[in-house]
Amino acid sequence: MKDDSALSSFLVQLVFLAFVSIGGINAAVPELHRQVVDINHWLSEQQFTDFFAIANAAPGPNLLIVTLIGYQLGGAVGALAATAALCTPTCLLTYFIAHAWERFKDAPLRIAIQAGLVPITVGLVAATAYLIARAADQSIAAVAISAATAAIAYFTRIHPLWAFAAAAALGFAGLV
């Protein structure tokens, strides 16, 4: 699909998204899903879940999901523009906040901001897990893979990429 108006409105959303995604891209996934799948129907539920999976499995930052959606909407230009639209405000924000953050390391307000934002991040990341699980965990095998990956990533030092490789192999063999 090539659709300039879809791409430009997606880009505008991305610029603002950076300011409310406390906890990074994984906190922003429910909003991306709402805009891209529920409201605008740019992607199907399946495509969105696939893009999310690819972005998580591929080496590099998980914001790749935004690059993939940009590619879907506007080819290579869309991919680049979407990545830039998401990263530029984030980078600027991080640059300015990092300075202040270090300077006020022991200030009570800074501690309160951090304590206040972490629970919201937890809720948002859990919301992302719930939304993706609803689409991805359709079989007992898929639920088992999710549980096993969660356990490996939480309890061991094994790199999650091994879990991804095993999960992809099982899926490729038609076992999921």
Next chain:
Amino acid sequence: MSRGSAGGLVGLSAAAVGLLISMAGKLIVPLLQGRRIPSLVFALIAFVAVALLRLPLYGVVLSLAPVSVAVFWWRGR
């Protein structure tokens, strides 16, 4: 897309869910040691608002974050 690569993506999606669960777990464990109740309440509100009620992230974060920070500020003094 071939059936094999579609199956591979299903497997990858399931693994990605697992990674998210472990991420949420790693974030939540330190919260259980400190000010447990407000932390869990705000995490739960964010989850319900975004995952179940499907409210826009902007409204949720811009209304919840100041309240949450204010609560921790008030309790931390």
